[in-house]
Amino acid sequence: MDIDVEEIRKHFPIFDRFRRDGIVYLDNAATTQKPREVVDAITSFYYNSNSNVHRGVYRIGEEATELYNHSRENIASFIGARSEEIVFVRNATEALNIAANNLPDVVGRDSEVIISRMEHHSNIVPWHIASTRYGIRVKMMENLPDRQITWEDIEKNLTEKTRIVSLSQCSNILGTINDLSAIGKRLHELGIIFVVDAAQSVPHMPVDVKKLNCDLLAFSGHKMLGPSGIGCLYGTSEILENMPPYMGGGEMIREVYENGFTTADVPEKFEAGTPNIEGAIGLSAAVDFLKKIGMDNVRSHEKELIKYTLEKEEEYALESLHSYGPRNPDIRAGIYTFQMKKGDSGKPFGNYVHPHDISHLADRIRGVEIRSGHHCAMPQTVALGTYATARASFYIYNGKEDVDTFFDALKAIEKKMIA
Amino acid sequence: MTDDTIYSQILDDHYREPRNFGRMEDPDVQVTETNPTCGDTISLFIKVKDGNLAEISYVASGCLISVASASILSEKATGSSLKEIRTMTKSDVLKNLGLKLGPAREKCALISYDALMKAIDRYNSS
Ligand SMILES: Cc1ncc(COP(=O)(O)O)c(C=O)c1O
Numbered sequence: 001m002d003i004d005v006e007e008i009r010k011h012f013p014i015f016d017r018f019r020r021d022g023i024v025y026l027d028n029a030a031t032t033q034k035p036r037e038v039v040d041a042i043t044s045f046y047y048n049s050n051s052n053v054h055r056g057v058y059r060i061g062e063e064a065t066e067l068y069n070h071s072r073e074n075i076a077s078f079i080g081a082r083s084e085e086i087v088f089v090r091n092a093t094e095a096l097n098i099a100a101n102n103l104p105d106v107v108g109r110d111s112e113v114i115i116s117r118m119e120h121h122s123n124i125v126p127w128h129i130a131s132t133r134y135g136i137r138v139k140m141m142e143n144l145p146d147r148q149i150t151w152e153d154i155e156k157n158l159t160e161k162t163r164i165v166s167l168s169q170c171s172n173i174l175g176t177i178n179d180l181s182a183i184g185k186r187l188h189e190l191g192i193i194f195v196v197d198a199a200q201s202v203p204h205m206p207v208d209v210k211k212l213n214c215d216l217l218a219f220s221g222h223k224m225l226g227p228s229g230i231g232c233l234y235g236t237s238e239i240l241e242n243m244p245p246y247m248g249g250g251e252m253i254r255e256v257y258e259n260g261f262t263t264a265d266v267p268e269k270f271e272a273g274t275p276n277i278e279g280a281i282g283l284s285a286a287v288d289f290l291k292k293i294g295m296d297n298v299r300s301h302e303k304e305l306i307k308y309t310l311e312k313e314e315e316y317a318l319e320s321l322h323s324y325g326p327r328n329p330d331i332r333a334g335i336y337t338f339q340m341k342k343g344d345s346g347k348p349f350g351n352y353v354h355p356h357d358i359s360h361l362a363d364r365i366r367g368v369e370i371r372s373g374h375h376c377a378m379p380q381t382v383a384l385g386t387y388a389t390a391r392a393s394f395y396i397y398n399g400k401e402d403v404d405t406f407f408d409a410l411k412a413i414e415k416k417m418i419a
Numbered sequence: 420m421t422d423d424t425i426y427s428q429i430l431d432d433h434y435r436e437p438r439n440f441g442r443m444e445d446p447d448v449q450v451t452e453t454n455p456t457c458g459d460t461i462s463l464f465i466k467v468k469d470g471n472l473a474e475i476s477y478v479a480s481g482c483l484i485s486v487a488s489a490s491i492l493s494e495k496a497t498g499s500s501l502k503e504i505r506t507m508t509k510s511d512v513l514k515n516l517g518l519k520l521g522p523a524r525e526k527c528a529l530i531s532y533d534a535l536m537k538a539i540d541r542y543n544s545s
Contacts, residue, residue: 348483356457356482374457387458
């Protein structure tokens with residue numbers, strides 16, 4: 001492991017509080033903590049260069065525009081893209097909504113889109129909405145909870161009408177890392193547009209959009225040390241130029257007439273209104289922070305943590321503990337989703353700990369903060385045979401001692417709640 | 420923090436031995452409520468006699484808070500008039516639990532209340 005967790009924590013002011021209050025934060029798939037560098041970049045913008053972008057020709061106006069443009073370049077190169085291929089949006093959800101809203105007009109409304117069962121709601125619901133609005137057909141393919149999505153899974157659902165496939169590179173509930181490069185290549189051979197939900201991959205592993213062979217890709221800044229309210233839609237120039245604009249207003253136009261308008265070039269074509277300037281600057285600072293660590297190191301650190309987690313799971317051998325997702329750390333992100341139950345007596349007490357109680361008790365007993373619920377992935381949760389699970393998820397500032405504390409908490413919960 | 424302050428003894432007790440737990444034969448009204456964020460469900464049954472809640476029971480698959488809250492509510496409500504029960508507010512229910520809850524958990528605590536109010540309204544309009 002090339003990451004010095006203690007050293008990294010020094011960059012995160014919130015760890016002062018975590019130390020004081022004995023908090024072990026393990027909900028990084030929901031959002032991550034922010035290093036001082038990110039907060040400082042935002043503060044510095046407001047203290048020194050605040051003004052609107054693409055407008056003023058005065059000094060601070062130009063500074064703001066430069067900072068904003070540099071942020072886009074920096075974020076683009078982080079995922080192997082060019083600046084004009086990055087559209088700033090609010091988050092991955094907005095990026096996927098743009099895809100689902102605009103692609104039907106590119107591919108034709110008589111088309112079919114394939115998504116998988118392990119998708120987050122933000123890669124499901126926009127397609128359902130598009131289905132109602134534009135008449136495209138949505139097919140949800142099955143996937144096994146302990147295995148990657150395969151070409152065969154997709155092939156079973158392909159028809160001559162399939163024009164779009166939209167898949168997550170990493171599942172936020174199973175932790176499965178899907179191998180999408182080969183899938184993207186085959187989809188392109190068939191002329192099918194490939195959309196990737198990278199909300200859980202860009203923050204945690206090296207991602208190169210060209211190697212992925214995708215047409216559109218979505219991610220959120222807040223899940224990768226950046227501020228909330230900023231995210232990106234990557235798109236090849238070809239697809240971005242073919243898609244109609246999403247929202248109208250300032251920034252996205254070239255000229256406006258009494259009876260019409262022409263659009264600005266991409267990416268501005270999709271960025272109506274004054275953008276989230278501080279967000280872009282903050283996300284760029286987050287990218288710098290991650291680059292300094294190295295995404296290979298981020299990935300190997302988390303791989304080590306999930307490997308350790310699975311070992312601890314076996315070592316503790318808690319009677320009621322059931323976890324999901326692939327057991328092979330090579331294809332597993334730092335996400336550990338589980339339940340605590342032992343048979344079913346029909347009574348609430350004694351054989352089952354509701355995920356809300358797991359989460360509540362883990363916090364109160366050992367300060368371990370984990371998520372409970374359906375994790376915005378109801379179809380996958382239901383396919384696991386339940387309606388709620390608990391989830392621990394790691395990032396660069398988590399160490400093995402956090403995993404130890406987590407299992408201590410689970411042990412105490414089992415003792416307290418399971419008869 | 421000691422284990423005892425995690426969930427109060429009273430809540431723990433209601434969860435371990437929920438009062439009035441189970442299905443009911445021939446209820447006057449049956450209502451099922453779900454909390455979509457965690458999938459908690461409760462099916463609640465009531466029997467009414469002379470304007471009073473004669474019997475109440477429920478089956479719930481939920482967290483400690485939701486089960487304990489249903490149990491406490493069922494004890495409080497049994498024997499009272501429907502009119503009286505209908506004047507109970509959400510904050511009364513939360514106060515009865517004696518635990519400060521965040522916004523997410525409040526929904527768990529109130530699922531049985533919502534079910535009971537719905538059951539009474541349905542009885543009154545039938
Ligand atoms: C796989 C996946 N896709 C999409 C999203 C949506 O991200 P956001 O809420 O930032 O738009 C998430 C966040 O939970 C996610 O885990």
